[in-house]
Amino acid sequence: MVKLLSIALENSANTHLKHILKExxxxxxxxxxxxNLKNEIPISNSYNYCDFSEFNAMGFVQVLPLILKAKKAIKELVQIALKENIEKVLLIDSPAFNIPFAKALRKAGFKGKIIYFILPQVWAWKKGRIKVVESLCDELVGILPFENQYFKSSLYYGNPSNEALKDYFKNDTKTKKSIAFLPGSRKSEIKALMPIFRNLKKHFSDYECVVCVPTFLKDKLYLYEDLSGFTISYDTKTTLKNCEFAYICSGTASLEAGLIGNAFCLCYKAKMIDYFIAKTLVKIKFIGLCNIIFDKLNLGEFHKEFIQNFDENELLAVFKNANKEEFLQKSIKLRELTKGEIASNLAKLIKE
Structure with a gap:
């Protein structure tokens, strides 16, 4: 029996963890x-320090109250790792928690194997993390095809979204007469984008307007406020495959849309203080993963981005000017760049 300790603080991270555990x-x-993971897949024994949602926050302001809680969790998890003779540690994304945790583990004398999956975004900021992460971890596994330009010893097995979406890939431009709206999965994102999406919906009276809601928010529809006139979908992938166009908050969903192949644009609004801090610290040309991948590999722009200050007329114009065939060809290229077998290869690293 392998004793594995994993830190997965995001919804997407838990999806990846589930696929790995199945292997x-x-x-x-x-x-x-x-x-809920222990109810979905067979685990011989489990100890969940707390549900991941307790650390699910976004933006510099929202994260501040979690600092003391995180310090307490790190201290207690280190004690658990040593007491239970944990053999392997799998850190997924969330560098603000996972890097201090890895440091605390090594400082306490942990000799087991530490695997870091979904590496810190040093291509955007904090390049100093490269040496730190490389010194603490035994294996580094990136999910973007250019990350070995930064983490020289990192492994790349493709992107997990590619593996998870194969059944949804489009190879033609046929669509249903529907518009998909993805306002994100966090309260702040939903609050910022839904008013704009409600105004935009008025221009699509001949279309089915679909709001994609993550399954873990099924009982929190009040976050979306007025959903009249919208169809609610809990199946984002199918919605993205069928829609004629999608308006997407930044994040994993934008990469999923890029892989599936229908036209979309990215829309993002943050609290002014968070936006100001991010604008000051983060030095990247784009925020959407499809655009970042294409830009780093000198392939041009994948899709349009609307950040912070935009209105419904700009969003309507990008829909009217969308080239479906061009989107599909870019999608096919993106699939080539991100294909691989993530879960099985990570399982091998854990078993080694």
Missing amino acids: LDNISLYGIYDV
Whole structure:
């Protein structure tokens, strides 16, 4: 039996963890992850320090109250790792938590194997993290095809979204007469984008307007306020495959849309203080993953981005000017760049 401690603080991170665990047998799982995981896949034994949602926040302001909570969790998780003789640690994304945790583990004398999956975005900011992460971890696994330009020893097995979306890939430009709206999965994102999407909906009276809601927000539809005139979908992938166009908050969903192949644009609004801090610290040309990948590999722009200050007329114009065939060809290229077998290869690293 392998004793694995994993830190998965995002919804997407827990999806990746689930796929990895399906490739493993006889696992005892410790750490912070989705409390529902143990009900979905066979785990021999589990200890969940807390549900991942307790650390789910976005923006510099929202994160501040979690600092003391995170310090307490790191201290107690280190004690658990040593007491339970944990053999392997799988850190997924969330560098603000996972790097201090890895430091605390090594400082306490942890000799087991630390694997970091979904590496810190040093191509955007904090390049100093490269040496730190490389010194703390035994294996680094990136999910973007250009990351070995930064983490020289990192492994790349493709992007997990590619593997998860194969059944949804489009190879033609046929669509249904529907518009998809993806306002994100966090309260702040939803609050910022839904008023704009409600105004935009008025221009699509001949279309079915679909709001994609993550399954873990099924009982929190009040966050979206007025949903009259919208169809609610809990199946984002199918919605993205069928729609004629999608308006998407930044994040994993924009990469998923890029892989599926229908036209879309990215829309993002943050609190002014968060936007100001990010604008000052983060030095990147784009925020959408499709655009970042294409830009780093000198392939041009994948899709349009609207950041912070934009209105419904700009969003309507990008829909009217969308080239479906061009989007599809870019999508096919993106699939080539991101294909691989993530879960099985990470399972091998854990078992080694």
